[in-house]
Amino acid sequence: MFGQRPPNKSKAKEIKVSDGFTTEQPLLVQLLVKRGVIKSDDLNVVRETMARSTGSVEEILTNANIVTEDDIARAYSEELGMPLAELSGPLSADKELAELIGETVCRENNFVPISRQGNTIKVAIANPIDLRAFERIQLSAGLIPKPVIATFSMISDALGEVFGTRDIVKEIASEEKAQAPDQSKEKNEDESVEEIVNLDKPVPKGRDSQVIRLVNHILFSAVESKASDIHIEPFEKAVKVRFRIDGDMSEISPPPKAMYVPMVSRLKILAKMDIAEKRIPQDGAISLKIGDKRIDLRVSTVPTVFGEKMVMRILSKGVIPTDLTKLGLSAQQAEDFKAAAESPHGLLLVTGPTGSGKSTTLYSVLNLLNKPDVNVMTIEDPVEYKFEGMNQVHVKSQVGLTFASALRAFLRQDPDIIMVGEVRDQETAQICLRAALTGHMVLSTLHTNDALAAVNRLVDMGAEKFLLASALRVVEAQRLVRRLCGKCKEKYSIDIETARKWHINPDIDYYRPIGCEECRGSGYSGRVGLFEVVTIGPKLRDMISQGKPLNEMRSTARKEKNMLLLDAGLQKVQEGLTSLEEVLNTCVAEAEEDEVKDTKEAFMDTALEETLVTDTV
Numbered sequence: 001m002f003g004q005r006p007p008n009k010s011k012a013k014e015i016k017v018s019d020g021f022t023t024e025q026p027l028l029v030q031l032l033v034k035r036g037v038i039k040s041d042d043l044n045v046v047r048e049t050m051a052r053s054t055g056s057v058e059e060i061l062t063n064a065n066i067v068t069e070d071d072i073a074r075a076y077s078e079e080l081g082m083p084l085a086e087l088s089g090p091l092s093a094d095k096e097l098a099e100l101i102g103e104t105v106c107r108e109n110n111f112v113p114i115s116r117q118g119n120t121i122k123v124a125i126a127n128p129i130d131l132r133a134f135e136r137i138q139l140s141a142g143l144i145p146k147p148v149i150a151t152f153s154m155i156s157d158a159l160g161e162v163f164g165t166r167d168i169v170k171e172i173a174s175e176e177k178a179q180a181p182d183q184s185k186e187k188n189e190d191e192s193v194e195e196i197v198n199l200d201k202p203v204p205k206g207r208d209s210q211v212i213r214l215v216n217h218i219l220f221s222a223v224e225s226k227a228s229d230i231h232i233e234p235f236e237k238a239v240k241v242r243f244r245i246d247g248d249m250s251e252i253s254p255p256p257k258a259m260y261v262p263m264v265s266r267l268k269i270l271a272k273m274d275i276a277e278k279r280i281p282q283d284g285a286i287s288l289k290i291g292d293k294r295i296d297l298r299v300s301t302v303p304t305v306f307g308e309k310m311v312m313r314i315l316s317k318g319v320i321p322t323d324l325t326k327l328g329l330s331a332q333q334a335e336d337f338k339a340a341a342e343s344p345h346g347l348l349l350v351t352g353p354t355g356s357g358k359s360t361t362l363y364s365v366l367n368l369l370n371k372p373d374v375n376v377m378t379i380e381d382p383v384e385y386k387f388e389g390m391n392q393v394h395v396k397s398q399v400g401l402t403f404a405s406a407l408r409a410f411l412r413q414d415p416d417i418i419m420v421g422e423v424r425d426q427e428t429a430q431i432c433l434r435a436a437l438t439g440h441m442v443l444s445t446l447h448t449n450d451a452l453a454a455v456n457r458l459v460d461m462g463a464e465k466f467l468l469a470s471a472l473r474v475v476e477a478q479r480l481v482r483r484l485c486g487k488c489k490e491k492y493s494i495d496i497e498t499a500r501k502w503h504i505n506p507d508i509d510y511y512r513p514i515g516c517e518e519c520r521g522s523g524y525s526g527r528v529g530l531f532e533v534v535t536i537g538p539k540l541r542d543m544i545s546q547g548k549p550l551n552e553m554r555s556t557a558r559k560e561k562n563m564l565l566l567d568a569g570l571q572k573v574q575e576g577l578t579s580l581e582e583v584l585n586t587c588v589a590e591a592e593e594d595e596v597k598d599t600k601e602a603f604m605d606t607a608l609e610e611t612l613v614t615d616t617v
Contacts, residue, residue, distance in 0.1 A: 001232060008157055009588065025043065025046070025047070026050075026057045027063075027129060028058065028061070028072065028075070028129075029043075029046060029057065031075040031076070031079050032061075032067055032071065032072070032075050033605040034079075035074075035075055035078070037067055037071045037075065038066065038067065039415075039452075042066070045066075045238045046061070046066060046342065047215050049064045049066065051426060056127070057190060058072055058127065058152065059125070059152075062152075063211075069151035069152055069153055070087050070151060072151070073085075073087065073110025073126075073149050073150060073151050075148040076127075076128050076129070077269055077616075080128055080129075080149075082128055082147050082148070082149050082151050083147075083148050083149070084148070084150075085124055085148050085149060085150040085154065086326060087150075087151065090154065090157060090158065090161075091112060091114065091124050091150060091154050091155065091157070091158040092114060092158075092572050093112045093113065093124075093158040093159070093161060093162050094113050094116070095116060095162050096346040097113035097121065097141065097224075098112060098113050098159075098163070099114075100140075100141060100161075100450060101113060101137065101141050102140060103141040103162075103163045105136055105137075105140050106163075107159060107161055107163075107173055108154055109125075109130065109132075109137070110125065110126040110127055110152060111124060111125040111126070111133060111134035111137065111147075111155060112124050112150075112155050112158040112159055112162070113141070114148065116143065117146075117168055119143055119144055120143055120144045120156040121137065121141050121143040121144070121145055121146065121324060122146045122148060123137060123145050123146070123147055123148065123330055124147075124148045124149075124150040124154070124155055124158070124394045125147045125148070125149065125155075126149075126152045126155050126468050127149060128147055128149060128153060134147070135327075160197050163460060165460050170513055172227070174371065178476055186555070187539030191245060194226055195270075195287070195378065196287045196288070196289050196294070197216075197219075197270060197286060197287065197288050197289065198289045199216050199219060199220050199223075199288055199289065199290050200289070200290060200563050201584060203216065208262070208266075208325075209257065210259070211262045211263055212266065212476060214259060214263055214265050215263055215267060215270075217342060218230065218232075218252075219288060219297075220290065221243075221252065222243050222303060222312075223288070223290055223293075223295060223314065225243055225245055225250075226245065226246075226526070227243035227244055227245050227250075227314060228244050228245070228247075228313065228314055228355070229243070229244040229311055229312065230242075230243060230297075230310075230311065230312040230314070231243075231244070231249070231309070231310075231311050231315065232260075232263070232264065232267075232309065232311075233304075233309050234257075234260055234304065234307035234308070234309065235306050235592075236306055237257065238254060238257055239254050239255055239256075239257055239259075239260045240254055241253075241255065246482050246483075246484060246524055246525070246526060246527050247355075247480060247527065250520070252308070260268065260307065261307070263308055264307075264308055265302075267286070267299065267310060267312075268282075268299075268301070270286045271286050271297075271299040272284050272285075272452070273299070273301070278307075278308055279303055280303070281300065281301060281303070282300070282301045282303045283298075283299065283300050283301075283382065284299040284300075285297065285298055285382075286299060287313070291429060293316070294316075295314060295315070295316050295525070296314075296315040296316070296384075297312045297313065297314060297315070297438075298312065298313040298315060298380070299311075299312050299356035300312075300313075312348075313384075314316040315384050315385060320360055320364055321369065322362045322364065322367050323593075324337060324338060324364060324365070325589060326571075327357070327360070327361060327364060327529050327531070328425060328528050328530065328531055329529070329533065330529045330531075330563065330568075331569075332345070332563075333531055333533040333563060335531050336474065336475060336501045336533050336535050337365070338365070338368060339478060340473040340535065341365045341368065341369060341441070341443070341473075341474075342369065342461055343441060343473050343508040344440060344441065345434040345436060345437070345438070345439045345440055345441055345510070346436050346438070346442070346471055346472070346473035347432060347433065347442050347444070347468075347471040347472050347473060348365075348441070348442070348443045348444075348473055348474050348475075348476075349423075349443075349444055349445070349446055349451075349454050349472070349474075349475045349476065349478045349587045350362055350443070350444070350445045350446075350476050350477075351445065351446045351447065351450070351451055351453070351454050351475065351476065351477070351478075352447070352448075352477055352478045352479060353479075354446075354447070355480070356478050356479055356480050357480055357529060358445045358478065359384055359421075361476070361478060362419060362534075363385055363387070364445055364447065365443065366378070366390065366417070366419060366443070367387070369417055369441075370389045370390055371389075372389070374416045374417060375391070375413070375414060375415050375416045375417070376389065376390045376391065376415070376416065376417045376419070377390070377391045377392075377393070377410050377413060377415045377417070377419070378390055378391070378392045378393065378418070378419040378420075378421070379393045379395060379403055379406040379407065379410070379418075379419070379420055379421060380392060380393070380394060380395065380419075380421040381394070381395035381403070381421050381422070382395070383395055383508075384557070387587075391413075393406050395421070400440060402428075403420055403421065403422070403423075403425075403428045404425070404427040404428045404431055405427065407420065407431040407432065407435065410430060410435075411435060411438075411440075415440055416440065416441065417440070417441045417442075417443070418432075418435055418440055418442045418443070419442075419443045419444070420432060420442065420443070420445075421444070422444065422446070422447075423444050423445070423446055423458070423461070425461070426462040427462045429458055429461040429462065429463050430463070431470050432444055433463055433464075433467050433468065433503060436471040437467065437470060437471050444465065446458075448477070448478075450477045450532060450554075450564070450565055451475040451476055451477040451532045451533070451557075451565075452475060452534060452550055452554055452557060453477075453532045453550060454475050454477075455468065455472075455475070455550075455553070456550060459547075463547050464494070465546075465547055466545045467545060467547040468544055468545075469536075469541045469544040470541075472536040472541075472544070473535075474534065474535050474536060475531060475534045475536065475578060476532065476533045476534070477531070477532040477565055478529055478530060478531050478532070478565075479529070479530045479565060479569075479586050479587060480527040480528070480529055480530075481527060481528060481530055481569065481572070481578045481582045481583060481586050481587075482522075482524035482526075482528075482578060482582055483524060483525060483526040483527055483528045483577055483578055484512075484513060484520060484523065484524060484525075484576070484577065484578055484579060485513065485515075485516060485519035485523055485524055485525040486525065487512075487516050487518045487519070487525075488515060488516035488518070488519065488523060489510055489511040489512065489513060489514065489523070489576075490513075490514045491509045491510070492510055492511070492512055493506075493509065493510065494506055494507075494510050495582070498580075502570055502580070503570070504570050504573065504574055505574060508574060508578075509576070509578045510573065510574075510576070510580065511579065512579050512580075512581075513579055523579075524578075524582075528572060528577050528578060530565055530568040530569045530572060530587060531563075531565075531568055532562070532563065532564045532565040532567075532568060532584070533562065533563070534557045534562045534564075535560075535562065539556055539560065540553060540556060540557065540560075565587045566583070567584065568587075568588045569583035569587040570583060577613070
């Protein structure tokens, strides 16, 4: 049917080779010896190569450079009497026929259909002694195969043209699924699935329904109020529930004291914490769903004299933008920050007090850097947001997994970018510096009053000044100030003396808080970030290595057009986003406290005067 049939296995053993003895070698080896492609003196080498290698005979011989693919194709063609394809050019595959037969059949049997004539199909095949391949062709296409001998490479290239590049991993995965679908299903069911609390779902009636409804109400109210934290605090005769909104604490209607214990127990169960343990602090996490919004809560308990106090930090991935200007950075600051973060190596520091949004800023930068060709590793305490493509590690001090020990391990993990949650001690600082100087980009946070104060803090931790000067790329400081309520903020004109004192324009309109129902009488709604991004250029680098005073470095940074925190705050004031009082409360250095106090009093007197005049009119 297929032309001259290949000799069977028993006959293959009787083919004589040139030196006059019968060999037990595979048929292909015998054919190549017969044609003189493999010398009889090389048979021992061939035998040893085949003994220590895996794969088909053709693959073993070509991979070991004993013969070429062309030698194999010619040997099959001449011995079996089958036509040989033009070895110097590519095969012209019939895409329609190939898709009819299917990619799996074509690839598994190393053939490609070329054309159809009546009830026959012309196929280029690499291994014509595999009769099962011809059977599969006939079954798949319903046509009688007419073979043409070609090389494996030619067939692979032709199949690539028809079906695209072969994805071996995908093929193996599909085979695994096909062979053991029940096992895969069982495995998926056994895997731990994160439980998400759906606050939109009705609470079933039962003994605990009141507690569940109370907990759901508190969580829902906090999210609706845009709170950043929920505090549940036990006292001798009462329980307080307070939300932190825009940086200020706000108390809501408290639950009865009798419901405190079941309420905390319910939250501890949701956070996968030990409800029986009340003597030591615990940490956990809860995932919520409200509509299409996914919200994570970081839960912490600490024992007090009247019971466990619980604080839940509300985290939402939606607040992490990929555009740095949406955080509050100016266009120039965002450009400088991004350029430093994209450096091949160096140290980038974010500073500010607790709750100023340092983690959000770092995650925004990491989102920009997180690409398939980059290895990003983070060590955090705790991991607040989980991201695809980043290798995130949670600190576990009780088992010895600290920032320093994790950093040492990271350096053996071929990282490109390392994010350290916080530089807390000398050892961590030293490892961060070494990593930054040995080809890694290191991002971390510090608790300092402004950006350049981070230099002194690291030096106090034992960092060498010249190493710090070489490693630092940019230092950023940030604060959060309350944003004026858009519904009730009031326009006014600033007095000349205050404008001159703070170097702001007296000829534009300014705004101050009034208070309404929308902002709960505070005059503010939401918060806006103030940022100080200091790029470490040649002058600052020299000053750091020479140990120059902080005030001199600040002066140089300002001369180099770096916007400092107070400058950023005053810009937000002139843009009408916040009030001068709020900025002065937040951004001015301790050394200027007396001056600030006088300015604030003058500011308040001016505001009061204008209010009285307005009321009189």
